[in-house]
Structures are given as structure tokens and as C-alpha cells.
Amino acid sequence: MSLFSALSVAVTSVNTLNAATRVVSDNVANATNPNYNRRISQYANLQYGGVQIADIQRAANAGLLRDLYQQISTSSGDNIRDKLYQQLEQLVGTINGQTPLVDEFESLRTALKALEASPESDAAQNDVLIAADGIVSEIERLSNGIDLIEDQALNDIEEVVNNLNEALSEVDRINAQIVIARAAGRPTSNLENLRDEQVAEVAKIAQIRTFERSDGTLSIYTTSGIAMVDSEPETFTWNPATRVLTSSGSSSANLITSGQLTDGQLAALTNFIRTDSAAISSSNLGVGSLEKFRNQLDELAFSLADDSTARTSGTTFVRGNADLTTSGIVTAGQTLTFTVGGALQGPGVTIGAGDSIDDVVAAINTTIPQVRARVDGNGHLQIMSDGGQFTIGGTAAAGFGLSTNQIAADSELTLSYAYKMEHAAGTVPLTTGTTLSSINGVAVGDQITFNNATLGGAVTYTIGAGDTVQTLLNTINAQPGMYARLGAGNVLEITSDDGSLAINEAGVGTPLTALGFTVNGTNVSIQGTPLASESNAFFVAESGTTPQDVTRTNFGLATALDNRSLSVKTSNRTEVVQALNAGARSMSGSGISTSTRDYTGLSNAVTTGLTQLGNRATRQAEESISLKSSLEQSLRDEVGVDIDEEMANLAVLQNAYAATARVIDTINQMFQALELAGR
Structure with missing residues (x-):
């Protein structure tokens, strides 16, 4: 080998060692960067001698990264659910070990027992009204609090959708840069690190799958198959008025109700505020949670104003149904009949083409004696009897999910009936x-x-x-x-x-x-007839004319009691206390199923159920965050920077550099010797 060839080889070695040292330096500088994958220099011999860096590879573990993305989605969704349930628990008070709703019911029980013992006491009368007002105010406070949590969730959804669209656009932009860099023969590891950061942001929002193309670009799809980034970034659109989420990459009319979002921040937020029938009947944690709590409060309020003597609800969701026949629940011409006291009541109800659920309820309430109807808190048609046990018949009963077996009368009178009767x-x-x-x-x-x-x-x-x-x-x-x-x-x-x-x-x-x-x-001799100074109603609907109109939003004391123009009727005080204490109340639907409870027990079932869900959400969040941390550490161990290893690599490079420098120095000396010899 000539001296010139030897010098050329040595110079290429120095250049290569300089480049390799920069790679190691970058690795060391990013040792604590969780989004940095270490880079590895790949060497190749030159055709006429010498060495060069053929490629700078990026450490990767596709399997671990895929698992991490899945767990990022799960932990992000679990964290959102946990925070939302904590907000509900803070609203109810159970997160601080308090039970304001239950306490208000207990206060009413205590006040009514005191009135039973001293019906002539003005103070006892006033305590009953204060306690009853407390229940009304607490249910109203909870209802308003739910609305505030929902409003914040709606704002959060809009922000998350914007973040998603920005992250998808950024992934697409980096994809384009990677294609250009590859075509120019430049390393792309830094760009890939930046892209991984954006993909992780997408994974927080939705559960994803990624596919690397031969040109180095990365395609992203949801686990349900919706394109997010492929040839171009897709755009997600959120309509807060209709609560509809759509994507330019999907033909689905609503990604939420169609189940296209499996987990992540977006699924957790949108599922929590869902109001559709599938969400209400779902047993999955965090699905329809706000609406279920609303429904439970509706039923709790109604139970206090309910003055019927027997009731049953269907199983078909009909709330807000504007056309029962077009939706296929029933067909025109089908009927509902009602038997109370062994006698058919009224002419029955015939379903007309285009009838809404409101039409059916109104027909029952205006034409059928001894029978009333409402859409209950769970969105089902409820039939109530004023004459105890009853039977529903007719061809439309099955469509509404109504039982045609005899419905038993209440074993104990309701609070409102006991007061009024x-x-x-x-x-x-x-x-x-x-x-x-x-x-x-x-x-x-x-x-x-x-x-x-x-x-x-x-x-x-x-x-x-x-x-x-x-x-x-x-x-x-x-x-x-x-x-x-x-x-x-x-x-x-x-x-x-x-x-x-x-x-x-x-x-x-x-x-x-x-x-x-x-x-x-x-x-x-008749008992329970109110005096002229007494109100014959206790809990009522503030708007609407009948107890079946009562919901959490219009529930209140009778006006004459609220403004104190009349006093509480005392002649039925013993019967009222018995009704309040009787373990004959039940509540079923919207995530709760409880029976043989008194009224306080019903309120306790609502708050306890919420606490249990909140505890479950917290456990899931803690477990999923722990698993995510474990996967992150495993991935860092695989692709992150090991300082000891990099320092060892640096020592090798320094030794090689020193050896190469000596070779160059020797060659220079030989050149000088030749030059002197030539003189």
C-alpha cells in the first residue's frame, strides 16, 4: 500500500470516528430523555480501503412499543374516568366520608317522628318543613352539579379533539420529512423520535394500531379500523350540540354510539356523558355515568311524590321517542288494556300511526280510570295503579316490554299516599x-x-x-x-x-x-281529612299537575307548605312515619338494583353505588398506570441510553482515534523523510 493510500485510509477513519463520537455524544446528552431512542453507528469498508458509517440505526422494539401504545390508551382513559368519578364523589360528598343526601332523609325521618309525638308543636311542624326543604335543595344541588361536570366534560372533549387533529397533522408532516431524508441518504432517527412523541399523544386520546411502510412513513388506525393517518391525516369533528363525533376517515354517523372508540381520553369523556339507551343499560364502568346518576335522582324524587299503590315498568327504552310505529317499537292498531279490581278500566288505548310516547302516556292518563302512566327515570314506560293490584293486556304490551302478569299491590303505602289519604x-x-x-x-x-x-x-x-x-x-x-x-x-x-x-x-x-x-x-268515621289550615299535599311537581310529572328538576314541596301559608297535616302522622320507615321501596335500572329499602335506604343505595364505582375507577387507574410505567421502563431498557455502555463505546472510539492519529503522524514523518531524502 502506498503512503497516499495509507493516509487516505487513516483520514477516512478519523472522519468516521468523529461521526461515531457525535452519535455517542448525542446518546449521552439524551440519557434522561424518555422520548429518545439511542442511535447505533453501523460501519462499512470502502472499496479502496478505509471505513465509513454506512448507517445510523435507531434502537427499536416494535412489540414493546405496540404494547406501550395500547397501555397508554388504557391508562389515559382510566385516569379520565377516575377524575370524573372523583368529581361526582366530591359533589355527593362521599369522597370526604360525608353523605349529605342520606343525612337529609334521616333529618326528615327524625322530624316526622318528633311531629308524631307532638303534633301540636309549631317547632316540630317547622322542623318537618325544614327537613323536607333540605331534601329538595340537596337533590337540586346534585342535579345542578351534574350539569356543571357535564359542561366541563363537553369543553374537555372539544380540546381533546383539537389536540388529536394537531397530533395527526404533525405525524403526517414528520412522515413527509422522513421520506425526503431517506431519499437524500440522511439518517432519520431524530425524526422518528419526534414522530414517536406525537404517536404517543395520539395513543393517549384513542387506542391505535401503527403500520410502518416501506418508505419509512407510519400509518395509524384505531383498533376498530378507522384511518387516522395514511396517505393523509384524517380530521375528527365534534358537535357539542348533537354530541356527535365523526371522522373524515369513517362513514359512521357517530363514532361514539357506534362503539368505534374503544379506549383513551376521547372514549372516556364521550362515554361518560352519553345519554342513549345502550349507555344507560351498559354495565361497563364510565359509560352513561352522568345520565345514570340523573336517572337515579329522578327516581328518588319521584318515589317521594308517588301516590300510586302499585306500579310496573317496561324494558323498552322510549324516552323522547317521537314516532313509536316508525321506530318499530309497536305497530299502528295495537292496543293496551288495563284491569284493576278485576274490572277492565276504560276503553283501552289504541296506538295510532305516528304516535309518540307522549301521546300514549297522555291517552292513558286521560281515558283510563285508576291507571296512570309516565316515562320513568330509566326511559321506560311505567304504568301505575290507584287501586292496588292490576294487569296489563293488549297487543302492544310486548313492544313496550310490559309484563302481562298480575302486578301486586304495594305491601306498604308510599309516603305521599300515606300523607294524602x-x-x-x-x-x-x-x-x-x-x-x-x-x-x-x-x-x-x-x-x-x-x-x-x-x-x-x-x-x-x-x-x-x-x-x-x-x-x-x-x-x-x-x-x-x-x-x-x-x-x-x-x-x-x-x-x-x-x-x-x-x-x-x-x-x-x-x-x-x-x-x-x-x-x-x-x-x-273517616280519618285523615285535612283541616282548613292544613295542606293535603306534601312533595309535588313544581311544574306539571300530577305526581307522575316529578323529576329531580321540578321536585318540591307543595306551594302552600313552601310559603308556609298552610301547615303539615298531622292526622296521618303515624301512617306517614310507618311509610317512611317501611322497607318496601325498590329502585332498578340505570346501574342500580336495590329492594326492600326504606326511603333513607334508597338514598343510601344511590350514594353507596356511586362510591363503589368511584373506588373501582381508582383501582383501575392505579393498576393501569403501574402497568404503563412498567412497560415504559422495559422499553427504556431496550431502546434507551445506558450511560455505562456509552462511556465504554466512547473509550473505544477514543482509543481508535488515538491509534489512527498515531498512524497519520507516522505517515507524515515518512513523508517528511522522503522529502528530505529527495533533497
Whole structure:
């Protein structure tokens, strides 16, 4: 080899060592950068001697990176859910170990018990009203708080969508730079590091899959197959008014309700505020959570104002349905029929073409005696009876998901019914199968007459041969505004919450006397009739005219109680306390299923259920963040910078540089010797 060739080889070695040293220096400088993948110099021999850096490779582990992206999405979604549930728990108070809603119910219980003991006490009266106001105010506060959380979530969604679009555009921009750099033969590892940062931002927002193309570009899709970046970046659009999320890369009308977002910040936020039927019925954590809580508050408020004696709800979601026939829930011409007290009530309801759920509810409420309807807090058609047990029939029942089995009467009266009712009771224990004429003092042909404000005229029942106690119950319960049952001790109770109840035995015989009723002349003594200074309503709908209109947003005290122009009715104070304490209340739907509860128990079930969900969200967030950290560390161990290794590489390069420098120095000396020899 000539001296010139040797010098050329040595010079290329120095240049190569300088470049390799810069690579090591960059690695050391970025040792603490979590988004930096170490670079590795790849050497190649030159054709005529010498060495060069053929490529600067970027350390990578595609499998670990893919797993990390998945876990970034999961942990980001879990973290959002945890924060949202914490906000709900802070609203309810349970995050601080408090239970304001439950406490308000307990305050009402305490106040009513005090009023039961001292009905003449003005202070006890006032305490009842203060406690009742407390429940109304707390439900209103919770309702308003839910709205505030929702408003913030809506703002967050808009921000996240903007961040997503920016990150996708940035990935596309870096893709283009990588293509140009590759074509020019320049290393792309720094660009790939920058791109990985942006892809990680996308992974926080949505669960993704990535595909590297032969030209070095990276394509991104959601795990459900929606293109995010391919030949160009797609654009996601959020409409807060309609709560619809769309993408230029998908034909889906709404990525949220179609389930196209599997996890990440965007899925967590949008799922939390969903109000559709699928979300309400979902058992998945964080899906429809705000709407479920609203629904539970609606049902809790309604339970306090409900003055029906039996009820059942369908299973078909109908809330807001403007056309039941077009949506396929029912067909025109189908019917609903209702039997109360063994008698068919009214003409029934026939579904018309284009009827909305509001049309059906209105038809039931205006044409069917003893039966009322509403759309319950869970979005289902609810049928209520004023006369105890009842049966629903007709061809439309199945479409609404209504049971056609007999619906049992409440085992205990509701709070509102117990407060409003006028009532009378016998003292003789009975069974429903007892033949009336077999009772001492009762004979075939004896008559019982009853009336109320709704009937508008007295109804007379004549005891027939073979008539049983159930026959009597059915006869009374079939009449508007009347309710009869075998109450405590299995004695006959006859009640009405419509006002002006009158019961007498002015006709043949004295059957009511024989059954143990208190009869003055021919008239039964009626209890529960309000004084002129007393309100005959307690919890009501502030807007709307009937208890079935009650929701969390229009729930309140009767106006006369609220403005203190009338006082609390005290004649039914014992019955009211019994109703409040009775473990006969239940709530089912919208993520809750609880039964055999008193009213305080219902409120406790709502808050406890929320606490359990919040604890579950926190555990999931902690677990997923821990797993993400573990994956990040594993990836850093694989592709990150090891200072000890880099310092060892630097020492090797320094030694090689020193050796090469000595070679160059030797060659220079030889050149000088030749030059001197030539002189």
C-alpha cells in the first residue's frame, strides 16, 4: 500500500470516528430523555480501503412499543374516568366520608317522628318543613352539579379533539420529512423520535394500531379500523350540540354510539356523558355515568311524590321517542288494556300511526280510570295503579316490554299516599278468600256505599251469595280514586287520596259495623281529612299537575307548605312515619338494583353505588398506570441510553482515534523523510 493510500485510509477513519463520537455524544446528552431512542453507528469498508458509517440505526422494539401504545390508551382513559368519578364523589360528598343526601332523609325521618309525638308543636311542624326543604335543595344541588361536570366534560372533549387533529397533522408532516431524508441518504432517527412523541399523544386520546411502510412513513388506525393517518391525516369533528363525533376517515354517523372508540381520553369523556339507551343499560364502568346518576335522582324524587299503590315498568327504552310505529317499537292498531279490581278500566288505548310516547302516556292518563302512566327515570314506560293490584293486556304490551302478569299491590303505602289519604279501617281479621256472608253480622243482600271527589256520586255494593273479601276489594278498587286492602292485622282498610271520602251503610244491613268499622249512625268515621289550615299535599311537581310529572328538576314541596301559608297535616302522622320507615321501596335500572329499602335506604343505595364505582375507577387507574410505567421502563431498557455502555463505546472510539492519529503522524514523518531524502 502506498503512503497516499495509507493516509487516505487513516483520514477516512478519523472522519468516521468523529461521526461515531457525535452519535455517542448525542446518546449521552439524551440519557434522561424518555422520548429518545439511542442511535447505533453501523460501519462499512470502502472499496479502496478505509471505513465509513454506512448507517445510523435507531434502537427499536416494535412489540414493546405496540404494547406501550395500547397501555397508554388504557391508562389515559382510566385516569379520565377516575377524575370524573372523583368529581361526582366530591359533589355527593362521599369522597370526604360525608353523605349529605342520606343525612337529609334521616333529618326528615327524625322530624316526622318528633311531629308524631307532638303534633301540636309549631317547632316540630317547622322542623318537618325544614327537613323536607333540605331534601329538595340537596337533590337540586346534585342535579345542578351534574350539569356543571357535564359542561366541563363537553369543553374537555372539544380540546381533546383539537389536540388529536394537531397530533395527526404533525405525524403526517414528520412522515413527509422522513421520506425526503431517506431519499437524500440522511439518517432519520431524530425524526422518528419526534414522530414517536406525537404517536404517543395520539395513543393517549384513542387506542391505535401503527403500520410502518416501506418508505419509512407510519400509518395509524384505531383498533376498530378507522384511518387516522395514511396517505393523509384524517380530521375528527365534534358537535357539542348533537354530541356527535365523526371522522373524515369513517362513514359512521357517530363514532361514539357506534362503539368505534374503544379506549383513551376521547372514549372516556364521550362515554361518560352519553345519554342513549345502550349507555344507560351498559354495565361497563364510565359509560352513561352522568345520565345514570340523573336517572337515579329522578327516581328518588319521584318515589317521594308517588301516590300510586302499585306500579310496573317496561324494558323498552322510549324516552323522547317521537314516532313509536316508525321506530318499530309497536305497530299502528295495537292496543293496551288495563284491569284493576278485576274490572277492565276504560276503553283501552289504541296506538295510532305516528304516535309518540307522549301521546300514549297522555291517552292513558286521560281515558283510563285508576291507571296512570309516565316515562320513568330509566326511559321506560311505567304504568301505575290507584287501586292496588292490576294487569296489563293488549297487543302492544310486548313492544313496550310490559309484563302481562298480575302486578301486586304495594305491601306498604308510599309516603305521599300515606300523607294524602283519607281512610277507615275495621278490626276483624280477614282473608281474601273469606266468604262475606260467613262473617258474623254480615248477610247476603247487605249493602256498602262509598264515594269520593272523583266518583261524583255514591256507589253501592250489594253482597251477593258466595262473594268473598276479594270480591269486595275488587269492587272498591275498580272505582276511580278508591283503594281497599287488607292492612296491618289483616283488617279491611278503605282509603282514597282524591278527597271527600265517604263510606256508609245507609242501605240494607250493617256489614261495616260487623267488620269493626267505627260507624256514627250510618256513616263510617273517616280519618285523615285535612283541616282548613292544613295542606293535603306534601312533595309535588313544581311544574306539571300530577305526581307522575316529578323529576329531580321540578321536585318540591307543595306551594302552600313552601310559603308556609298552610301547615303539615298531622292526622296521618303515624301512617306517614310507618311509610317512611317501611322497607318496601325498590329502585332498578340505570346501574342500580336495590329492594326492600326504606326511603333513607334508597338514598343510601344511590350514594353507596356511586362510591363503589368511584373506588373501582381508582383501582383501575392505579393498576393501569403501574402497568404503563412498567412497560415504559422495559422499553427504556431496550431502546434507551445506558450511560455505562456509552462511556465504554466512547473509550473505544477514543482509543481508535488515538491509534489512527498515531498512524497519520507516522505517515507524515515518512513523508517528511522522503522529502528530505529527495533533497
